[in-house]
Amino acid sequence: MSESGNIVVIGGGHAAAQLCAGLAEAGLGARVHLVCEEAELPYQRPPLSKAFLKTEQEALQPLRAEAWYATAGITLHRADAAVAIDRAQRSVRLRSGTALGYEQLVLATGARVRSLPALAHATLSNVAALRGAADAQRLRAQLHAAARVTVLGGGFIGLEIAATARALGKQVTVLEAAPRLLQRSVSPELAEHVLQTHRAAGIDIRMGVAVGEFEVQGDRVEALQVDGMREAVELLVLGIGAVPEHALATEAGLNCGNGIEVDAFMRTSDPHVLAIGDCANVPDSRGSRRLRLESVQNANDQARTAVATLLGRSEPYSALPWFWSEQGGLRLQMAGLMSADAERFRRAGATPASFSILHYVGDRLLCVESANAPLDHLAARKLLEAGKSPAPALACDAAVPLKAHV
Ligand SMILES: Cc1cc2nc3c(=O)[nH]c(=O)nc-3n(C[C@H](O)[C@H](O)[C@H](O)COP(=O)(O)OP(=O)(O)OC[C@H]3O[C@@H](n4cnc5c(N)ncnc54)[C@H](O)[C@@H]3O)c2cc1C
Structure with missing residues (x-):
């Protein structure tokens, strides 16, 4: 197979794994190079804020076994990030120095956790954020060692972690700046039910709070200001959302706004480059706006659309968005927007x-x-x-x- 026929996929998450499955099914596995920054094979991300945090016995769940990639003929580049895209040469450079030529490039780089300017670049031993397997392993150890947990942010991931921590018997406080939980994602009625359920389980949830200065001593945050009052901290978990990972695309001159802008076929502003999953910003097939969604359904369905595009079929993305969240005994499921x-x-x-x-x-x-x-x-x-x-x-x-x- 000539290098010019290569399909290089950057990212090792849900979208990339589904794309590989579709390409393998079409008999194109031998042309695929999958570049994963993480050392692990693509794995199920949702359990990381739920069952995985509860016990050391809970292992990562790979989406496909290693043998599957070998059988499909897919070349894996693990623990090696893509660091630059040369669109003129159609080549991707990896951190290891490897250069991969491509005919088609698919960006499936996901999102990264939003950090706080006050805590950015700090390596604080009692502060955690959760996106990938390494974060989850660290948070699990921190959770088990702590008696009190403060979660900043009442979004899905913050609340899932809060519920898991409470189930482990921890004293949990959630601090939310907005006047209600899940403000951007669910109706006021559902948010109220979520609030009452967590409060009944013993989680202290405070909304409409202003979080001010962080008191840092050595490698620890000792306290933070909440509505002007000092609040001691034992373990601080940041659950303040995620931002699309599009640095590579931006540096390569692709159109990016809130994510990498794609058309309904997942093509970016360069016809040889596609983008899918959390990093992609797509036209809403049901309206005139653009959307960037963070869900397993969205990652999988956009990957299916990208496979169709790579196979030369014109199948615009029009899947119904749906999502789930598990917070202790609460199972929330949303369909539509x-x-x-x-x-x-x-x-x-x-x-x-x-x-x-x-x-x-x-x-x-x-x-x-x-x-x-x-x-x-x-x-x-x-x-x-x-x-x-x-x-x-x-x-x-x-x-x-x-x-x-x-
Ligand atoms: C803790 C947690 C719980 C969640 N729970 C739910 C849930 O209950 N329900 C639901 O629907 N969704 C849930 N989600 C969201 C869902 O997991 C994401 O929407 C989904 O993983 C998106 O898939 P993706 O492939 O676009 O991105 P990701 O799965 O994030 O994968 C992106 C991958 O790209 C890699 N990468 C980035 N840059 C580079 C580079 N330069 N070179 C190589 N690799 C790179 C990253 O390391 C990562 O492995 C959860 C997310 C998290 C973090």
């Missing part, structure tokens, strides 16, 4: 802790959020994919399963 002008209706479940919230704009069903109602979630995905909108009164009749309307 929220809209600020939606009207919301509640569909009760078998217990008060089990319900769904249906979002309608006019008579069109747009989004369904479910709390401990997995059957509603599955039915909602089918309804939304089929573009069906049962009237709210029918859809919220708890005596009739939602799937009856599919």
